[in-house]
Amino acid sequence: MPAIQYQLHPKPDSKDLYQFLLRCKQSTHQGVASISINVEEIDLLAVLNSFVKPDQKHFYFENHGAVLAFDTALQFEAEGSDRFSQIKSFIETTRKKSYQIGDLDSEFSGIHFFCNFSFFDQTSDRLFPAASVFVPAWQISRNKGRSTIVANLEISESFDPATATDEVLSTIQRIRNVKVIRLALDIPKPFFNQNPVSDRFQKSVTAALKLIQSKHFQKIVLADALDITSPLPFNLVSSLSNLRSRYPNCYVFSASNGKGATFIGATPERLVKIENDRLFTVALAGSVPRGKTRAEDARLSATLLSRQKEKHEHQVVIDSIAQHLRNLGLTPQFSPPSLLQLPNIQHLQTPIRATIPSDLHLLDAVAELHPTPAVAGAPKLIACEHLKSFEPFERSWYAAPIGWMDHHGNGEFAVGIRSCILQGNQARLFAGAGIVAGSDPEKEFAEVQLKLQALLNALT
Numbered sequence: 120m121p122a123i124q125y126q127l128h129p130k131p132d133s134k135d136l137y138q139f140l141l142r143c144k145q146s147t148h149q150g151v152a153s154i155s156i157n158v159e160e161i162d163l164l165a166v167l168n169s170f171v172k173p174d175q176k177h178f179y180f181e182n183h184g185a186v187l188a189f190d191t192a193l194q195f196e197a198e199g200s201d202r203f204s205q206i207k208s209f210i211e212t213t214r215k216k217s218y219q220i221g222d223l224d225s226e227f228s229g230i231h232f233f234c235n236f237s238f239f240d241q242t243s244d245r246l247f248p249a250a251s252v253f254v255p256a257w258q259i260s261r262n263k264g265r266s267t268i269v270a271n272l273e274i275s276e277s278f279d280p281a282t283a284t285d286e287v288l289s290t291i292q293r294i295r296n297v298k299v300i301r302l303a304l305d306i307p308k309p310f311f312n313q314n315p316v317s318d319r320f321q322k323s324v325t326a327a328l329k330l331i332q333s334k335h336f337q338k339i340v341l342a343d344a345l346d347i348t349s350p351l352p353f354n355l356v357s358s359l360s361n362l363r364s365r366y367p368n369c370y371v372f373s374a375s376n377g378k379g380a381t382f383i384g385a386t387p388e389r390l391v392k393i394e395n396d397r398l399f400t401v402a403l404a405g406s407v408p409r410g411k412t413r414a415e416d417a418r419l420s421a422t423l424l425s426r427q428k429e430k431h432e433h434q435v436v437i438d439s440i441a442q443h444l445r446n447l448g449l450t451p452q453f454s455p456p457s458l459l460q461l462p463n464i465q466h467l468q469t470p471i472r473a474t475i476p477s478d479l480h481l482l483d484a485v486a487e488l489h490p491t492p493a494v495a496g497a498p499k500l501i502a503c504e505h506l507k508s509f510e511p512f513e514r515s516w517y518a519a520p521i522g523w524m525d526h527h528g529n530g531e532f533a534v535g536i537r538s539c540i541l542q543g544n545q546a547r548l549f550a551g552a553g554i555v556a557g558s559d560p561e562k563e564f565a566e567v568q569l570k571l572q573a574l575l576n577a578l579t
């Protein structure tokens with residue numbers, strides 16, 4: 120990617136910035152100029168709370184560090200079986216016509232691409248497209264007590280370097296002036312369940328078990344959707360703040376469509392991360408609740424590690440991920456299975472990694488791995504076909520890839536489980552459970568309820 124060398128640090132200088140934007144205008148048509156500056160730590164939720172407008176798209180993603188992207192410089196949507204490669208082409212075309220300046224050495228500096236996908240390659244959901252990517256006008260990250268602000272500008276015919284220089288510098292200043300917010304842990308409001316009480320989920324599990332017995336498939340992950348109405352609109356920022364403090368070892372995310380609907384959640388599941396020549400993924404399947412006492416917790420953990428049904432459910436996921444990595448020409452390496460303990464539930468996890476060639480694109484890895492049998496079943500295509508008949512709702516962005524890629528080709532995608540859609544005072548919550556031979560419909564129902572309840576408790 121072309122880089123035009125000017126120093127902007129420590130204080131962005133309007134003359135240098137103007138010269139850079141002028142050169143961008145002279146050398147590109149419809150490219151992007153990207154300006155990065157390292158600053159003191161910024162409270163990202165405070166910016167989301169007071170700076171981002173409801174009609175602006177945003178994307179928030181937090182794991183160890185955090186990033187908030189908002190407003191759109193460039194965007195692209197796709198659907199159909201080639202949606203991942205369409206998004207990849209958009210990213211590659213944009214990368215080639217982007218110019219960067221400033222502090223390009225920190226983790227979230229330079230141009231980034233923020234992506235969302237739906238579970239299936241077509242969706243009838245009018246709120247969230249089957250595949251979408253955007254280059255934000257603004258991006259702010261936070262890591263180890265520092266922040267980086269990135270401004271991205273589309274260089275169109277009418278682009279005016281002088282006006283853009285003033286606007287970038289004044290907006291950076293306004294972002295730096297946003298005050299830290301102190302969000303008390305919010306108490307959930309009274310909610311009204313919209314779903315009539317039904318035994319649909321258990322009936323689906325029983326029907327799926329018959330298909331497993333007759334060898335139609337080995338595993339299917341059935342989900343349920345819970346519709347909730349609140350007397351007042353949901354508070355996105357305090358719901359996110361609750362998720363962050365309750366699930367510190369999860370990916371906490373929020374992605375809005377810029378039209379009043381937001382997909383938020385706290386997922387424990389990484390789909391794939393690429394860092395230079397290394398790829399990291401995980402098999403996550405097999406669950407039991409946390410115990411109320413230490414002894415009960417230890418007993419439940421021991422059951423999870425030793426029970427045949429859980430081991431089988433977990434192994435199906437490992438085998439499938441390994442096969443998909445081999446399809447990419449990679450040699451998977453496995454860490455020993457371990458426990459991933461969340462406040463309400465514990466899972467079996469097996470971290471998997473591989474060395475990758477420099478030409479393996481993150482979006483190709485996402486396309487190959489999604490959906491894993493942890494959220495769909497196995498064999499994948501047969502399980503996916505049956506899902507549609509068992510689930511009378513649109514999965515939308517639930518259990519689908521959500522993540523980002525940077526200008527070097529590095530990036531990370533999580534699996535959008537433990538998630539919900541917020542729209543005004545309406546919420547739709549999603550949760551699912553893996554069904555294999557030996558699954559008990561009542562226990563699976565209880566697992567889904569446990570997951571839904573944990574999410575509900577975080578909404579305010």
Ligand SMILES: C=C(O[C@@H]1C=C(C(=O)O)C=C[C@H]1O)C(=O)O
Nearest residue numbers: 404405406493536550551552553
């Ligand atoms: C599908 C979900 O979770 C998945 C199912 C699991 C299971 O059944 O043991 C465990 C982790 C996830 O891979 C969900 O939470 O919605």
